[in-house]
Amino acid sequence: MAEETLKQWFVLHTYSGYENKVKENIESRATSMGMEDHIFRAIVPEEEETETKNGKTKTEMKKTFPGYVLVEMVMSDESWFVVRNTPGVTGFVGSHGAGSKPAPLLPDEVDNILHSAGLSRRNHDTDFSVGEMVTIVEGAFSGLTGKVTEVDDEHMKLKVEIDMFGRLTNTELDYDFVDKQ
Known part of the structure; x- marks a missing residue:
């Protein structure tokens, strides 16, 4: 459980339009490089947007922060290296360069972003049942x-x-x- 408290959310800057590819790359690299205990989730925050044009209503998902991906991870030299060197990642937001570690998002910021995207801060089983x-x-x-x-x-x-x-x-x-x- 000590590991749980070290988990934090960080913001990555990516090439615009490559957010979903970066998310996939981070997830696959975490698995292939044995970093599942340090890199947990990558998300591209999106919100549903409804638009009416010429009398037709169209609903689509729009990226809340184009050019950015959120990653939940335990910051270490290894995890930083794996994420930082993922194709499409241009850097961590809040890092001062020269290999310095970035500042994590505050819990309230994470809650607001994830809640607006309809996601949960905690990664857990969602199969609760009555009587449990x-x-x-x-x-x-x-x-x-x-x-x-x-x-x-x-x-x-x-x-x-x-x-x-x-x-x-x-x-x-x-x-x-x-x-x-």
Whole structure:
């Protein structure tokens, strides 16, 4: 679990139009170079955009930050080297050059970016089921355990029944706030 706390999100600058290719390259290089324990996820933040033209409504995904890719990783010399030398990556945002390590995104920044893209900050199993026991890991009820009473996969929310002062209470939580037992 100590490794979990070292995981941070970094922003990569890429050639414009190559964001998805860079994402694929990072994922395949992490696997082929045995870096799965240091390089976890690469994402290209996108938002759904609806446009009406000539009476026709068209919905498409637009890149939130063209020319940039987010990568979740444990920063080390090896992981920095693998990511930095991925084809299409021009550099880390927040790095001062000359091999200096970049500054990670702040947790609030990560939450906002991922939430707007409909993604979760934590990479976890999303197959929760009614009746399953979970531990709450964030928020006001952190440390409590409860039973899942409702699952909303579309909005990544759960209703969890917890014991508060001898009474069963239902609360709604984001997937990010719980871990399976």
